Structure formats: structure tokens, C-alpha cells
Amino acid sequence: MEYETPLFFRVMAYANEADRDVVDMVSGNPDWDPPAALREGLREYADLEPDAFQYPPSVGLRALREEIAARRGVDVEQVVITNGAGEANYLAMARALERDRGEEILLTDPVYPYYPGKTTMLGGRPAYVATDETGRLDPAAVREAASEDTAAIVVNSPNNPTGAVYPEKTIRELVTIAEAHDAILVSDEVYDHFDYAGAFSSALGIESNHRIVTNGFSKSMAITGLRVGYAVFPHHLVENARGRHMLVNVATTRPGQYAVLKALHETDPDYYERNRERLRERIDAFTEALEAAGAEYTRPEGSFYVMARFDGFPGTVENTFELIDEAGVAGMPGSGFGDSREDWLRFALVTPRVEEAADRLAGYLG
Template structure:
């Protein structure tokens, strides 16, 4: 799967430049607002001045690393704070590929589109395994694809675009496969706070030297513009990851890290619960409209995406543009996520206008 240009930006430009009102359901920018502690942290930081306005340590602010480590049950030395979850994934994949342990990166189809692009950028070879219709991943398919040339296995749970939350047993088997072929299993857990099942299992549950877990505060705190993420590396790979992070980024934004640290300490658990409840209500409203429109669709276990398949209207880039111009709704073409979802369109439910979009799709297709 070649991915030269991120299609997200092309589709968003079409939505912005359309001659009509368009409900943008393309990108995962949360609309419900950040917790007050984010702003409080920024204001507090603004008054510090001096040394606080200089380079942060390349692995991240010590206090933030310690806070993350305490929450994830790991040693703080294993935490590397990054420029968003994207850089965390890049560091994990790069470390997997630079060990002379092979050049294949196994990923799912459908896939979060940046994984194939990063693989190509890092000189790796893309290998895809299918998922079930509901987004479930059968570890046996990964086992069949894995071998001596497998450097990395990358998955995300809750999943984008399917919304599937992988079971504890699935993750356990993926860890075992990675250990058996000496691959690094990179598990992207960026949507961990948006689990509707109550059954999310972190890959950090398994004490393995082959597991890298990545995450970000972009979705959790609705701060996609802050670019504060992190990766938890096995001890043997931390120094190399920190060196690559230093050479690539020097360090991550101090104001963002300071605000995130303040928010982690001060945000009430109700904030997370209310965000999940809001999304569950949106899923119900949106899928009800898809029923009226005669569409097939996914019902997510987590995250905030719904995949829909409309009769006679495959998820091509051209059809997505037609949907923008004729229905006033912008989604992502299924072809951008791999061959298995070429007939589908993905919608991000991070807009207060979900009901408007649902009504427009019903009118257009019903």
C-alpha cells in the first residue's frame, strides 16, 4: 500500500473550499474541549520565564515522565516524551528496523494509513494481515505472516478505523509471536480513554522485552495541536530511542508538557467519563441514521470512528468528493485504509453536528 500523500489533508481541503456548508467528519480533532487544568497549566507556565523557557530534556520533563510511569506501572527511565503519538510510533518502528533483525513490518488491513507510510520512509517492507469483518484480529494470521525477516508488528487498540478493542488473549498471543521471531511489537494505545467495553487491556500488562507501547494526550485532553505523546520502551532500547528523538526533534515543547502534567494531576475522572458518554450517544444517533439510509456499518468498541458501506457507492476518493459537494458531509475514503475497506467510508464523530450529518446522509441515500 503506497501512501505518498496523507489523504486526510486533501479531503479536508475539499471540505473547506466547497461552495456549500459541509460537516467535517474527516480528522480526529475532538470538539468537546480540554479540561480546565490544561489552560491553568499554560497560564502557570507563562509566568515562570528564565530556564523554564529553554530546551526541555530530550526524553521529556522529569516530572512528566515520572507521572506517566506511575500511571502505567513502569520505571520512569523507560518513558520517552515525544512530539505527539506520531513521533512515538516512528521511534518504535525505527528501533525495530535498525536492529538488523529483518525489514518487514506486519500491520493489519484495514490500517491506520500512517503506518505504511512510516514503514516506507524508514526503509521497511509492508506486510498486511486481514482482520475479521468486525475488526477482530486473529493472531494465527499474524503468526503465519511472521518469520525471521519480521522486524516489527504494529497494531492499535482501540483501533482506528474499525473501533475494535483487542482482547487480552489476542494481545498475549501477539506478544508471544513477537518474542518468538525477535520482533518488536509496537502497540499504539492513543484511544485508551475511549473504550466503551470496559475490557481494554494495555500491552504493558505483559512484561516483555519485545513490547513498545505508544500513546498521546492529543485525543485524551482534546489538544491535538499541542503535540505531546510518549513511548514506553523496553530497557534495552531506551537509549537508542532517546538518541533518535534528540537527533530528530531535539526535544518536545515545554509549555505543552507542563500543561499536560498539570492536567494529569488535576483533572477529575468525570472528564474522561463524560467524553466517553458523549461519544457513545453520537454512535447511537449516527448509526440509527445509517440504518435509515440502508447502509452497513461498524459499531465501535472504542475510539470515535464509524465505517459505513452505502449500496452502489464505494469508498473511493471520487465518491468522497461527491459526498462533500452533493450531501455536505466529508468522510475519509475506505481505500485510504487498505484494500479490505475499499467499499467503505470512515466518519469521525468528533463534531457537535453529528445529527446534521446523519440527516444529510439519510436524505442523500434513502
């Protein structure tokens, strides 16, 4: 089975080898501190008895699964703790395909590149539904594209790369479409803590056997290196997902799960609001500089990415490398997210050097 190495790695490798200072706006690695309770949890773990350093239950620590289930209003047996949200999406998409209801995975355009990569790796066939200019998905377009060969519809809200947030009406209609075609809606909600518009709606709010919700703590707790995610499956789909998870990963990090649970118990909501406010300020600063440079841009309703388009400078890999060499700013080429944004570039606002990066872009492209 052939599939492409994600373009992220090529761009990051090029930036790392550059013979100059480069502001990294490629990857979504938060630059702020994790919750204090999470650090304390890791310190506590170091002093536990030897059996705490052995395999955890494959599906995850029971206490963490119970906490997630209580917060999300689901049965604990539906929750599988995964190696980040990335594995959660892999399990969800695999589960949709192995039901033998079809081989097509409907994705959005633009799309987070790992979704089509996983689709191809799993033997599925990606198909695309274009979003509108704000990044929103029109359910009518999904309904028109769906068929008896549709195994899954994969959506991400708040969205990477557009920053769009899908309202409850959209999510409800997407679940209805999945039910009509005996497909699975896979709703990736890993950016749910970064909703600036107040419009986010989880698919877990809709009762259905045709939706799987994935999430994780990498972004919300600024711990992309700990790899603690989860998926919530309908009861009739969870057993096979558990089996695949065990065969692929055995389990995920026990210290990470312990620390995440402590952070869930002891972290004040102000922690998340401070980080949202930090990002609001960065969005303002970055988009103001883009506007001054005459660029077209998206203003995110959620997540922490901005897409920008400069006249005469399309978002190709070659132009991305040029920006690294000449402007000292590393972003992602829009062509990596699908055909509809190939003229655009995507920038992650998870660096304290946002204003400096914007000034460099304006100076080179303005």
C-alpha cells in the same frame, strides 16, 4: 525513498475549498474542551521565569516522565516524551527496523495510513494481515504471516478506523508471536480512554523485551495541537530511541508538558467519563440514522470512528469528493485504509453536528 502524502490532506483541502457548508468528519480532532487544569497550567506557564522558555530535557520533563511511569507501572528511564503519539510510533518502528532482524512490518488491513507511510519512509516493507468483519485481529493469522524477516507487528487498540478493541488474550498472543520471531510488538494505545466495551488491555500488562507501547494526550485531553505523546521502551532499546528523538525533534513543547502534568494531577475521572458518554450518544445517533438509510456500518467498541457502506457507492476518493459537493459531509474513503474496506467510508464523530451529517447522508444516499 518514495512515500505518499497522506490522503487526509487531500480530502481536508477539498472540503475546505468547497463552495458550500460541509460537516467535517475527516480528522480526529476532539471538539470538546480540554481539562480545566490544563488551561490553568498554560496560564501559569506564561508567568514563569525566562529559563522556563528554553529547551527542556530532550527525553521530557522529569516530573511528567515520573508521573507516566507511576501510572503505567514502568521504570522512568523507559519513558520518552515525544512530539505526539505520531513521533512515538515513528521512534518505535525505527527502533524495530534498525536492529537488522528483518525489513518487514506486519500491519492490519484495514490500517491507519500513517503506519504504512512511516514503514516506507524508514526503508521497511509493509505486509498486511486482514482483520475480521468486526475489525478484530486473529493472532493465528498473524502467526501464519510472521517470518524471520518480520521486524515488527504494529497494532492499534482501540482501533482507528474500525473501533475494535483487542482483549488481553489477543495482546498476550501477539507478544508471544513477536518473541518467537525476535520481532517487536508496537502497541499504539492512544485511544485507551475511549473504551466503551471494557475490553481494552494494555501491552504494558505483559512483561516482555519485545514490546513497545506508544500513547499520548491529544485525544484523551482534546489537545491535538499541543503535541505531547510518549513511548515506553524496553531498557535495551531506549537509548537509541532517545538519540533518534534528539536528532529529529530535539525535544517537544515544554509548556505543553507542564500543562499536561498539571492536568494529570488535578483532572477528575468524571472528565473522561463525560466525554465517553458524549461519544456513546453520538454513536447511537449516527448508527441509527445509517440503519434507517439502509447502510451497513460498524459500531465501535472504542475510539470515535464509524465505518459505513452504502449500496452502489464504494468508498473511493471520487465518491468522497461527491459527498462533499452534493451532501455537504466530508468523510474518509475506505480505500485509504487498505483493500478490505475499499467499499466503505469512515466518519469521525468528533463534531456536534453528527445528527445533521447523518441526515444529510441518508437524504443523499438512502
